[in-house]
Amino acid sequence: MxxxxxxxxxxxxxxxSLAALTACSFQAAAPALPVPQVGALGQVVGSSPPPIANSMGQVQVFGGPTTGTLALPTNHSAAPSIQLQAVNNPQIGTYVTDSAGMTLYRSAADSTNPPQSTCNGNCAATFPPLVVGSSAKIYTAGVNASSVGYVQRSDGTYQVTINGSPMYYYWQDQQPGQINGQGVANNWSTVSPTGGNAASGQSxxxxxxxxxxxxxxxxxxxxxxxxxxxxxxxxxxxxxxxxxxxxxxxxxxxxxxxxxxxxxxxxxxxxxxxxxxxxxxxxxxxxxxxxxxxxxxxxxxxxxxxxxxxxxxx
Structure with a gap:
């Protein structure tokens, strides 16, 4: 018993509220594109194929939204295609999600110059990294494509970055629009379209x-x-x-x-x-x-x- x-x-x-975390960048942030008007965290779909804005190896970053529907892995494994899009929230303002509306986060402990993730092991189980395949296509809507890149993690996977900040999910976000990872351990924050903190990382x-x-x-x-x-x-x-x-x-x-x-x-x-x-x-x-x-x-x-x-x- x-x-x-x-x-x-x-x-x-x-x-x-506690004090705001300081956003870092590895280069001067490019001007943010206007935030598209989207409804209820739905995927932004373009009317014409977007131009390639950036290439890293076989990974291509497009300066606009996809013209089709993206199917994302359900287990946070490497995505063949992903879309980073800006949405609005009355609590924290404009922040970045994937095409399914799932919130992305950044860690104040990560390096942005050079980009480097410090979240591995149990940390990565709690905040799964946003990883893509070696020949992935990354689309953007309200996020400046020139600031999008990736960093290779210790396990060889490619983690998406915005202005040098590695991107993560949070394991307790189960529905689009949830921001349960905001302010966790005074370290984690939702992400602005320029790669900084979308809000103060409140706790x-x-x-x-x-x-x-x-x-x-x-x-x-x-x-x-x-x-x-x-x-x-x-x-x-x-x-x-x-x-x-x-x-x-x-x-x-x-x-x-x-x-x-x-x-x-x-x-x-x-x-x-x-x-x-x-x-x-x-x-x-x-x-x-x-x-x-x-x-x-x-x-x-x-x-x-x-x-x-x-x-x-x-």
Whole structure:
């Protein structure tokens, strides 16, 4: 039988913004093209074949959108063709997606001069790189084609860059338009059409008015819950974007109803140094989602949002 070690409940969390990350470039950015008017993250389709604006080996970059429909790999493997397109979001402004509307990100830890990715191993599982085949075609819509290139990763694949910044996806973005990777670890940001940060890489920091044990007895004092998580803790939140009441967990929980968390968890930070798995049913049954070490989840996707009932390391 798994023993429940500890669960500590905290009060409501308020959101606040941190300072903006500084965008870097390996060359002067070319003037941005006008952002096309597109609807609901749909693929931009051109009316005439676009000109070739840039070539690197057999990879061709086109100065305009494709005239056909692009089918992208579902597992983030090398794409034979990709389109980088600019879309608008009232929260963060103009940012870059692929042709399916999936958000792209950049890392402040990467080098842009020369372009180099520092995200490998577990990091690349959390933020999969946007890679293309050795003879890929890269189309652009609202992104200056002359700023588009690639960098060869340590595994030999070709990762797309904008103005020197390697491009990534985020594993918790399951639908077009989601921006769950924005501000993760104060390092990751959505991408502007010129390759910089589309927004400030916001993270949230909360203050609680009190602290309670799982048994409901107040222990007094004040707690805080930065979006990157409490040190060495697995922290779960009842609201999206690390809002609402939050609880630090230690050990495995075969049934969250014992700590009044059943079907209440919406966002998670994992600073335990270990991968943790959650299940929608008690006793580690039904649907499973893994939260790797060092990962923050701003909004669980379905069927996990407000449906989690058990948890343990995996």
């Amino acid at each position: 798994k023993k429940v070690i500890r669960a500590v409940r905290y009060g409501a969390v308020a959101l606040a 949230s920091r909360g203050q609680s008015s009190g602290r309670q044990s799982a048994g409901g007895q107040s222990s007094g004092g004040a707690g805080s819950a930065p979006v990157e998580g409490r040190p060495n803790e697995l922290t779960v939140y009842e609201g999206a974007n690390f809002g609402g009441e939050f609880t630090d967990l230690e050990g495995s929980f075969s049934d969250f109803s014992t700590v009044d968390l059943n079907d209440k968890i919406t966002s998670i930070t994992n600073n335990t140094g270990k991968d943790v798995c959650f299940w929608t049913d008690a006793n580690f049954q039904a649907s499973e989602v893994k939260v790797p070490a060092g990962v923050t989840v701003a909004q669980l996707s379905q069927p996990f949002d407000d449906k989690i009932s058990s948890e343990k390391q995996c």
